[in-house]
């Protein structure tokens with residue numbers, strides 16, 4: 001099912017979720033462009049894996065190669081200056097009293113969506129696809145479905161153009177996200193995601209686990225490891 005001749009812009013970090021969303025979008029839209037944000041992440045590993053992932057994805061299906069358009073990188077230095085968090089400072093990841101990990105950059109996704117909206121407008125894209133998820137989320141309030149829907153309304157009004165934000169993973173857990181990748185484009189897409197995507201908060205690419213690379217101990221690795229184990233238990237290879 002493709003949605004006419006529409007263009008979609010995918011928020012693409014190089015992680016498992018956004019890579020799955022990119023495959024989801026490539027099945028649905030005539031043209032798919034990607035956008036990444038650089039904001040002084042302590043580890044730029046996620047951003048390093050993006051070009052390789054895009055190449056791998058384009059090689060999976062001729063239709064995907066035809067549909068995959070430009071990649072855009074937006075530098076958000078101001079966001080790095082604003083945040084006092086573990087992702088952008090050399091401090092340990094801990095959970096604050098409000099239950100949020102200190103990796104949380106306040107309002108980060110609102111800022112991403114605003115820039116993505118401006119870019120979508122300039123590129124003639126009527127759809128934004130993003131990997132926000134309420135199921136496994138670490139308490140990030142800007143990943144909530146209501147936040148995203150409010151953003152869609154704000155952008156559509158502010159741009160005076162209907163813009164739809166799709167979040168195909170909103171109600172899917174990590175195991176379901178692995179299963180979705182396999183359902184979208186088979187074992188080759190799943191293999192690419194396991195091997196090439198990166199989610200570890202510590203930027204570890206030296207330890208290989210059944211679920212991919214990472215330190216194995218940070219909250220992002222734990223979530224990915226548990227999700228993969230559940231996925232494998234639900235559907236043995």
Ligand code: ZN
Pocket residue numbers: 199200201202203204214215216217218219220221222
């Ligand atoms: Zn890790």
